[in-house]
Amino acid sequence: MTLWNVDMTDSEKWSVWTLGVIALTTTAYFIFVALRGHGPATISVFALTALVAINKRSFRSVIGPRFDERESEIARKALLTSFRVMWLAVVAGFVITGHIKGWDTTLSLPMWKLAEIFWWLSMLMLAVQAGTTLLLYRRGNNA
């Protein structure tokens, strides 16, 4: 039995696939860091997130019976939740860094570290979006 034969909506399949890709990328990241050290080359691991787009369900149709009002509502709530979490993470990042480093400190960091922060935020958003989607399909989205 493959993921495509399971009785799930396209959005659920996309979510399962996406969570799998994130787990794979995270594992690969830590293996890479353990073997090669933390450096500019580390961000090459994040290319694995492109696997999200390989999934044929990643191009979900956004109209018609395969993406009806319930699907659309769940997708909207999941996206909104992911943006909220990302916003909280960004604010928390600034506040924690400010408290640790001091608010009048000038930060300078290499471009690859900035890119890495961006990748982690993207992965966080995708994970929250996929997780929320699965949760809403299981629990119901009347709440």
Next chain:
Amino acid sequence: MPEGRPTIRNHIRRLRFESGELSQEELGKRCGVTRHTIMALEAGKYSPSLLLAFRIARAFGTGVEQVFEYGDIGNPGRPVS
């Protein structure tokens, strides 16, 4: 006394049975939604839009109030005003 959470209950399962075991797939096609949405409606996991409620009622050839019922969870028999 606090009121229970308002909910919309439905009789889709019974109406499907009375319509000669109309499948969820077929009902979904008639209403323009997926079978999963019909399943969620029957399980009480989703409250439909007004448009979908009318489409479902029309699929059964009946009125919306024969398919859906507005009440509260704490007191199911009591309609919410």
